[in-house]
Amino acid sequence: MADLTLQSSLRERARPAGPVGVGGAKLAAGGAAFLLLTVGVFWYQFHRLDAGYATPQWAELRWRFSTVYLAATAGFVCLARALGEDAGDLLRPGRRPS
Numbered sequence: 355m356a357d358l359t360l361q362s363s364l365r366e367r368a369r370p371a372g373p374v375g376v377g378g379a380k381l382a383a384g385g386a387a388f389l390l391l392t393v394g395v396f397w398y399q400f401h402r403l404d405a406g407y408a409t410p411q412w413a414e415l416r417w418r419f420s421t422v423y424l425a426a427t428a429g430f431v432c433l434a435r436a437l438g439e440d441a442g443d444l445l446r447p448g449r450r451p452s
Contacts, residue, residue, distance in 0.1 A: 378445050 381441055381445065
């Protein structure tokens with residue numbers, strides 16, 4: 355019985371007193387700002403192209419770089435999943451990030 359009391363008191367002391375991490379409103383505002391800036395930059399870049407600009411053809415691609423493209427894509431997917439899990443941990447009350 356004494357062990358249970360000791361364990362529960364240690365658990366209570368280990369918990370932080372206040373909220374942990376970023377609030378949901380800050381996270382949502384940061385995400386919205388990131389998306390708006392990204393869309394704005396792409397819009398600006400694409401509207402600077404001339405009307406008769408020739409788009410790249412499949413035959414002109416340098417296929418030796420395809421492994422680099424795939425590795426970069428895999429890295430971005432892993433990063434997005436990790437950031438999504440962290441965001442989910444921060445938005446769910448009562449759960450602490452692992």
